Amino acid sequence: MQRRNFVVAGSALIALPGFATAQTVEKPKVTIAVGGKNLLYYLPLTIAETLGYFKAEGLDVTIADFAGGSRALQAVIGGSADVVSGAFEHTINMQVKGQRLRAFALQGRAPQIVLGVNPKTMPNFKTVADLKGKKLGVTAPGSSTNVLANFVLAKAGLKPSDVSIVGVGAGSGAVAAMRSGQIDAISNLDPVITLLLRSGDLKIVSDTRVVADADKIFGGPMPAGCMYAPQSFLDKNPGTAQAIANAIVRADKWIQQAGAGDIIKAVPESFLLGDRAVYIDAFLAAKGALSVDGMFPEAGPETARRALASIDKEIAEAKIDLAAIYTNDFVKRANAKYPKG
Template sequence: MKRRAVVGGTLALATMGLCGIAGAQVPEKKKVAIAVGGKNLFYYLPLTIAEQLGYFKAEGLDVEISDFAGGSRALQALVGGSADVVSGAFEHTISMQAKGQFIRAFVLQGRAPQIVLAVNTKTLPSYKTVADLKGKKIGVTAPGSSTNIMTNFVLAKAGLKPSDVSFVGVGAGPGAVSAFRSGQIDAIANLDPVISTLERAGDFKIVADTRKLKETEVVYGGPMPAGCLYTRQEFIDSNPVTTQALTNAMVRALKWLQAAGPSDIVKVVPESYLLGDRALYLDAWLKVREAISPDGTFPEKGAATALAMLKQFDKDLEGKNIDLPRIYTNDFVRKANVKYAKP
């Protein structure tokens, strides 16, 4: 009788376990290709944390991350079909809608762009105002990327058009540092740790700095969403569980970063990210830390700020009515924050 009771109890437990498995939401697409432009940058640090700490795998995903020279190249991968999702700049969602392609951001990585526009005082020793950049070469991660977009905006505020300067793609690593130091470019728009590397070496004058929230609002006139995960609307519609799993992993990474110390981060990121100077990397982290989103939520007024910025110089937006609610959603983030209420 006892044996029968034990067997019956075991079967009941097994049945409950099977029901639990059957009831679990399995991602529709387990293998996901993510494109990113400059993965070593702090701009994309939450993505690296989610990857390195196994958060994507914990959500049942097999994520493959492809690194490109800049955000515009990553966007091209999505448009071309070689990537399912992009870890990139929020403003691309607006630019693409203007071209008739609906892509949507579903989890925020950065609440400030972290981009710094600076002048090379070696090639421009008499620089005084943005107007002095007319006819000069400006290094950006890649033409059309967020660094290019931010520079266009700063130029527009000074009465200059994008065609008044020459943009040079220099990437987001040692190549960017080399191009600046060798005088190949007169100014640079880039991110940390590249910016801190150049700043420490000298011959460097900051024109606009969006690593801090207050300074970002001064530059853009409002909250400016930055790095995020975005994809085609069709992908979200066809793969809602997969989209939720990606969001869960990213929100978990964001919460880990809120509690992590600089030494914790150094232990997790690849050695190549440090650019040969661990102390400098840690110093750069302290400069950009507040720019990282604490929970993945898009600010309510962020989309309007981004649209107003793009309208200053993007001719593709002329006469176009942009449906801002269609460029982002906080639905997946809300669920992820319930799941990971504690870091």
């Protein structure tokens, strides 16, 4: 019996809570790519960094920040980053392209993306169909903000080519593009959305910051921000992936217990976009859409596949292996190690 237990443990070292941290962090220096680190969508990543959760797991993490999730994805595919903090649906898109990527810790249980129009350039806006021929700002072309925009357009009978997509980033550049009238509509996240709302520069059309509303829009739970990596990275570095999952789960749980003042102290000043009150409002709006424990909902991958299939013929016709695009194994162990965060 003892011998059998030893063999099982030897073939799956990360099954022992705490073991991975102490002895099997194969790659202590890790680069995580993210598209718009300041966004509340990625708040667990920032909390794991600023509160020292990555360091506590024996990791020396470098976070490479890009204009949007599609650029962060390119960094991992190109080999300049190990892991992505990004949108879940990229794992589906890349499987169709023959790239095996797997999500292993959830940060957001709703997309938190808001599509809205510019009251200055579209004062007579009535329906989504009015966006035909207009300029629509997204964080970066091909990112989750672009995917959600396509989804909303498709429901109104518009094709992606019916609008001009403009990459505006996820910070002050996005705000400036709306205020100056460079774009007619925007698909973006907090704190950008709350800042534009407060100044009267945005009229909301579709809002996925509330979990119940997002579930209604997508017809089920839609996993959002997550940690994902090439399957080859997870195979070679299971202890490192476990350490990352541990840190993210701790951050997820800390956020749920945190007040606005705690958050303000924990994030860099630059994230506030010059207005603490707006950031606090944005946090309160987004908090419910953030994961409470890092777990992917069972129905989530199919919801994501269905949403993408509705706007992408290639995905609609492909046989997606949903079991290969995510795993809850790492977060289950993280929750066992940190039941209270």
